[in-house]
Amino acid sequence: xxxxxxxxxxxxxxxxxxxxxxxxxxxxxxxxxxxxxxxxxxxxxxxxxxxxxxxxxxxxxxxxxxxxxxxxxxxxxxxxxxxxxxxxxxxxxxxxxxxxxxxxxxxxxxxxxxxxxxxxxxxxxxxxxxxxxxxxxxxxxxxxxxxxxxxxxxxxxxxxxxxxxxxxxxxxxxxxxxxxxxxxxxxxxxxxxxxxxxxxxxxxxxxxxxxxxxxxxxxxxxxxxxxxxxxxxxxxxxxxxxxxxxxxxxxxxxxxxxxxxxxxxxxxxxxxxxxxxxxxxxxxxxxxxxxxxxxxxxxxxxxxxxxxxxxxxxxxxxxxxxxxxxxxxxxxxxxxxxxxxxxxxxxxxxxxxxxxxxxxxxxxxxxxx
Numbered sequence: 001x002x003x004x005x006x007x008x009x010x011x012x013x014x015x016x017x018x019x020x021x022x023x024x025x026x027x028x029x030x031x032x033x034x035x036x037x038x039x040x041x042x043x044x045x046x047x048x049x050x051x052x053x054x055x056x057x058x059x060x061x062x063x064x065x066x067x068x069x070x071x072x073x074x075x076x077x078x079x080x081x082x083x084x085x086x087x088x089x090x091x092x093x094x095x096x097x098x099x100x101x102x103x104x105x106x107x108x109x110x111x112x113x114x115x116x117x118x119x120x121x122x123x124x125x126x127x128x129x130x131x132x133x134x135x136x137x138x139x140x141x142x143x144x145x146x147x148x149x150x151x152x153x154x155x156x157x158x159x160x161x162x163x164x165x166x167x168x169x170x171x172x173x174x175x176x177x178x179x180x181x182x183x184x185x186x187x188x189x190x191x192x193x194x195x196x197x198x199x200x201x202x203x204x205x206x207x208x209x210x211x212x213x214x215x216x217x218x219x220x221x222x223x224x225x226x227x228x229x230x231x232x233x234x235x236x237x238x239x240x241x242x243x244x245x246x247x248x249x250x251x252x253x254x255x256x257x258x259x260x261x262x263x264x265x266x267x268x269x270x271x272x273x274x275x276x277x278x279x280x281x282x283x284x285x286x287x288x289x290x291x292x293x294x295x296x297x298x299x300x301x302x303x304x305x306x307x308x309x310x311x312x313x314x315x316x317x318x319x320x321x322x323x324x325x326x327x328x329x330x331x332x333x334x335x336x337x338x339x340x341x342x343x344x345x346x347x348x349x350x351x352x353x354x355x356x357x358x359x360x361x362x363x364x365x366x367x368x369x
Contacts, residue, residue, distance in 0.1 A: 021312065021313055021353075022110040022111075022112065022116075022312060023096060023099045023100065023103065023110065026078070026099060026116050026118065027092055027095060027096060027099070029116060029117070029118045030118075031082070031118045031119065031120035032117060032118065032119050032120065033082070033120050033122055034119055034120070034121055034122070035121065035122055035123045036121055036123045036133060037079045037119055037121055037133070037134050037138075039134045039138070042138065043140075045140060045141055045142060045143075046138060046139065046140045046141075047063055047067050047138075047139055048134065048136055048137065048138050048139070049061070049063065049064060049102065049136045049137040049139065050134065050135070050136045051098060051135045051136040052131070052135065053081065053127070053130045053131040053133070053135055054094070054127075054130075056094060056097035056098045056100075056101050057101065058101050058102065058105065058136065058137075059136075061105055064105055064106060064139070067139070067141070068106070068139070068141060069186075070143065070144075070185070070186035070255075071141040071142065071143055071144075071186050071187075072141060072142050072143075072144050072148075072186055072187055072189050072190070073106075073108070073109050073114050073139060073140070073141050073187075074114065074115060074140050074141060074142055075114065075115040075116070075117065075139075075140040076102075076109055076114055076115075076116055076117070076137055076138070076139055076140070077116075077117045077118070077119050077137065077138040077140075078095060078098065078099065078116070078117070078118045078119065078136075078137055079119045079121065079134055079135060079136060079137070079138060080094070080095060080098075080118075080119070080120060080121065080135055081120075081121045081124050081130045081133050081135060082120040082121060082122050082124075083122075083124040083125065083126075083127075083129075083130050085126075085127055095118075098136070098137075102137055106288075107288050107310075107312065108187050108286075108288040108310055110312050111162065111287075111288070111309075111310035111311070111312045112162045112312070113162050113190050113310070121133050121134075143186075144186050144189040144252055145252070145253060148189065149189065149192065149193060149196070149245075149248065149249060149252065152189065152190060152192075152193030153193050153196050153197055153200070153245075162190065162191075162309075162310075162333070163194065163333065164191065164194070164307065164308070164309050164311075164332065164333040165191050165194035165195055165198060165284060165307055165309065166194050166197060166198055167333050168307045168331040168332075168333070168336075169198050169202075171331075171336065172305075172331070172336065175207060175280040175282065175305070176207055176279060176280060177207075177208075177209045177277065177278055177279040177280060178207055178208045178209060178210075178278065178279070178280045178281075178282050179208075179209060179210045179211075179212065179271045179272065179275050179278035179280070179281045179282065180195065180208050180210070180211050180212070180282050180284070181212045181213075181214070181264070181267050181268050181271050181281070181282065181283045181284070182195055182211070182212070182213050182214075182283075182284040183214060183216075183262055183264065183267075183284060183285055183286045183289070183309075184213045184214065184215050184248060184251045184252050185215055185216055185255075185262060185286065185289070186252075187286065187288070187310070188284075188286050188309060189252070191284060191309045191310075192248055192252070195248070195284060196241070196244070196245055196248060199241050199244055200241045203239065203240070203241045206239050208239070209237065209275050209277065209278045209279075210235065210236070210237045210271060210274060210275035210278055211235065211236050211237075211238075211244050211247065212233060212234070212235050212267050212268075212270060212271030212274075213233070213234045213235075213247060213248055213251040213267075214232055214233045214234070214251070214262070214263055214264070214266070214267035215232040215251050215252065215254060215255040216230060216232055216255065216261075216262045216263050216292075217230040217231050217232040217255060217263065218231060218232040218254045218255035219254070219255050220232070220255075225263070225292065227263075227266075227292060227293045227295065227296065228266055228293060228296060229266070230263040230266055230292065230293070231263075232251070232254065232255045232263070233263075233266065233267050233270045234247055234250060234251045234254075235247075235270070235271065235274055237274070237275065260289050260290060261289060261290045261291060261292030262285075262286060262289045262290075262291060262292065263291075263292055263293055264283060264285055264291045264293070264294075264322075265291055265293040265294060265296040265297050265299075265300070265322075266293050266296065268281065268283060268300055268304065269296065269299055269300065272300070272301075272302065278302075280305060281300075281302050281303065281304045281305060281328070282304075282305045282306075282307065283304050283305070283306045283307065283322075284307045284309060285306055285307070285308060285309065285316075285319060286309055286310060287308045287309055287310045287311040287312075287314075287315065287316045287319065288310050288316070289316075290316065290318055291318050291322070294318050294321065294322065297321070297322050297325050297326065298325065300325075300326050302326065303326050303327045303328035303329070304322060304323060304326045304328035305328055305329050305331060306319050306322065306323055306328060306329070306330050306331065307331045308330060308331065308332050311332055311333075313352050313353055313354065314352075314354055314365065315330060315332070315351055315352075315354070315356070315365075317356065317362065317363040317364060317365060320340065320356055320363040321362050321363055323337075323340050324340040324341050324343065324358075324363070325341075327341040328340075330351070332351070332352070334352065335351070335352075337349070337351055343358055344358065345358050345359075345360075345361065346358060346359070348366070354366070355367075
């Protein structure tokens with residue numbers, strides 16, 4: 001999770017106009033009418049982000065950062081009051097501003113994996129009564145553990161809201177002798193399940209040589225995480241599904257991440273040291289988290305194929321830089337982006353609805369086309 005001061009968060013939200021395509025989808029949801037939302041009935045795995053009546057400023061953003069470390073958000077409810085004293089008042093516009101505020105705090109909730117609901121309170125008959133009601137977001141989350149991963153993998157009645165990993169592997173069936181490096185921090189649990197499903201369905205083909213899983217330092221604090229030796233990296237060269245599943249569970253329970261950046265590069269280098277014969281290096285990365293050790297990328301001497309999870313249309317430019325530096329590629333649920341290494345200073349590449357330009361040797365995202 002990104003940890004901004006409240007002032008910095010408000011500044012970022014005020015000057016930026018980009019937004020998630022999911023926001024428009026959420027605004028189209030049919031509101032659920034209730035007289036009054038009872039926030040006193042929240043469980044231990046729920047919390048609220050409060051806003052004042054008629055405003056879009058999140059008053060307690062630190063609650064989000066503190067409560068969601070290593071957690072997976074399952075549901076978000078936008079709660080508002082269905083009352084206006086003026087005909088000029090625009091409730092959809094206010095709801096959109098509120099969603100944008102949450103988006104700048106944590107984009108991972110807008111990647112298609114989260115269940116969204118909109119709740120309209122009807123009890124208020126005046127502004128004074130409206131100001132007494134709760135306004136904001138109710139967040140419901142789980143702590144990913146062994147049973148949670150089992151549920152994601154083995155519940156055949158559970159539909160995958162985002163099949164990025166499975167889709168990319170299916171589209172690139174020629175990949176062989178793979179080193180699979182996967183981010184197993186908390187928010188990546190649904191994608192971890194997809195890695196396991198893919199392995200379960202393809203274990204007879206033995207496409208993978210080595211698995212490297214990482215959780216960004218086990219239970220280390222941010223201050224204890226040193227670039228290049230953060231740790232929380234686990235390995236297996238087994239071809240058996242049950243062995244890799246056990247390794248994934250061990251990695252998850254040993255640590256859930258915590259702060260925003262992850263130790264992707266350290267994990268890749270660690271995996272390569274144990275599998276020099278691996279041919280296709282596949283990184284399954286969290287698009288919503290930067291790499292704390294991107295400065296070590298020059299040590300990688302093989303192309304890295306990056307499966308970008310939770311992109312919501314935008315690609316983290318650090319992953320674009322990594323793909324270009326290693327002569328690798330970017331893979332989303334919709335497309336495979338190859339030959340990034342051929343782009344020169346000032347040139348532009350279009351991925352989905354966004355354009356990225358190389359400036360001073362690194363990618364920057366341009367305005368949405």
